[in-house]
Amino acid sequence: MTTTLAQWLAAQPVDPKLASVVASMAAASIDIAAELRTASIAGHTGLAGQTNVQGEAQKALDVISNDIVLKHIEQNPEISILVSEELDEAVTFDNGGAYLVATDPLDGSSNLDVNVTVGTIFSVLPSAGGLLQTGRAQLAAGYAAYGPATSLVLTFGTSVAVFTLNQNGEFVLTADNPRIPEASAEYAINTARERFWDEPTRRYVTENVAGETGSAGKRYNMRWVGSMVADIHRIMMRGGIFLYPLDSETVSKGGRLRLLYEANPMALLMQAAGGRSTTGRLDILDVVPTDIHQRVPVILGSAKEVARVEGLYRSLD
Numbered sequence: 292m293t294t295t296l297a298q299w300l301a302a303q304p305v306d307p308k309l310a311s312v313v314a315s316m317a318a319a320s321i322d323i324a325a326e327l328r329t330a331s332i333a334g335h336t337g338l339a340g341q342t343n344v345q346g347e348a349q350k351a352l353d354v355i356s357n358d359i360v361l362k363h364i365e366q367n368p369e370i371s372i373l374v375s376e377e378l379d380e381a382v383t384f385d386n387g388g389a390y391l392v393a394t395d396p397l398d399g400s401s402n403l404d405v406n407v408t409v410g411t412i413f414s415v416l417p418s419a420g421g422l423l424q425t426g427r428a429q430l431a432a433g434y435a436a437y438g439p440a441t442s443l444v445l446t447f448g449t450s451v452a453v454f455t456l457n458q459n460g461e462f463v464l465t466a467d468n469p470r471i472p473e474a475s476a477e478y479a480i481n482t483a484r485e486r487f488w489d490e491p492t493r494r495y496v497t498e499n500v501a502g503e504t505g506s507a508g509k510r511y512n513m514r515w516v517g518s519m520v521a522d523i524h525r526i527m528m529r530g531g532i533f534l535y536p537l538d539s540e541t542v543s544k545g546g547r548l549r550l551l552y553e554a555n556p557m558a559l560l561m562q563a564a565g566g567r568s569t570t571g572r573l574d575i576l577d578v579v580p581t582d583i584h585q586r587v588p589v590i591l592g593s594a595k596e597v598a599r600v601e602g603l604y605r606s607l608d
């Protein structure tokens with residue numbers, strides 16, 4: 292029997308208003324998926340000619356995706372605050388809504404022009420907690436992956452559900468409560484940054500490359516899509532570890548990836564699926580934000596691999 296997203300949301304033991312927030316983000320992702328399918332025909336590719344608050348050149352599709360999310364959020368009176376990678380400041384709505392959404396409307400946008408999987412990431416928090424809450428306060432999190440199929444992966448904190456967009460434009464449940472294997476032999480890191488790495492990262496990768504001849508004692512494989520959503524979705528479905536650690540080039544910024552709308556939602560999803568997350572020294576979910584666009588080192592995935600990296604940080608610090 293097929294379970295649609297609407298049926299699944301109605302069956303969850305959560306406030307229906309919270310479920311409506313997730314439904315709004317799912318609806319936004321359906322519109323973004325449609326936009327991406329024909330963007331190159333419509334000429335919606337390339338740079339938008341603006342930079343965001345983080346000094347990154349915005350792609351036309353970053354801006355379009357942000358506008359789509361904004362449109363859906365404005366229509367939902369339960370959402371009173373929006374934080375977006377593409378908006379310098381948080382947007383507040385005078386509607387008394389109990390929820391805050393933090394989002395990366397289009398993740399991995401450097402992959403757009405080559406038709407590689409990109410995504411949308413979001414986190415839902417109580418708006419009463421203000422802008423700077425830790426990841427532990429999240430009430431829901433999810434991402435959409437726009438690949439060969441459009442997948443939507445959701446959690447309200449305890450388990451994860453995976454939906455696939457069908458030919459009628461409806462999300463249907465395709466994996467209920469997938470569990471990330473504790474052990475894995477696949478890692479994801481941008482090795483072109485090796486000269487900037489800290490010692491624990493260098494040691495971890497060196498051990499993996501040594502495979503069965505080194506202290507890890509088994510052969511590893513490496514995968515790096517360069518879209519966090521695509522790399523995390525692979526880990527969600529078959530295990531592995533993703534690393535964007537603090538390195539000598541990103542240290543002044545605090546890391547590469549953003550805490551509120553990239554690291555925290557992915558950390559909650561990983562935890563709900565039996566995985567782990569860390570900055571190397573601290574669970575990502577415990578990092579106290581000081582800025583809505585704060586960056587953070589990100590290491591997450593299969594529990595035993597994350598523990599191995601944490602062990603290296605402990606012993607080499």
Ligand SMILES: O=P(O)(O)OC[C@H]1O[C@](O)(COP(=O)(O)O)[C@@H](O)[C@@H]1O
Nearest residue numbers: 395397398399400401481517518519
């Ligand atoms: O360019 P690099 O170093 O491979 O970094 C890739 C990382 O940057 C990101 O593209 C950052 O996200 P945005 O595209 O939303 O800015 C991640 O998706 C990805 O994991």
Ligand SMILES: [Mg+2]
Nearest residue numbers: 395398399553
């Ligand atoms: Mg991103």
Ligand SMILES: [Mg+2]
Nearest residue numbers: 376395397398
């Ligand atoms: Mg983005």
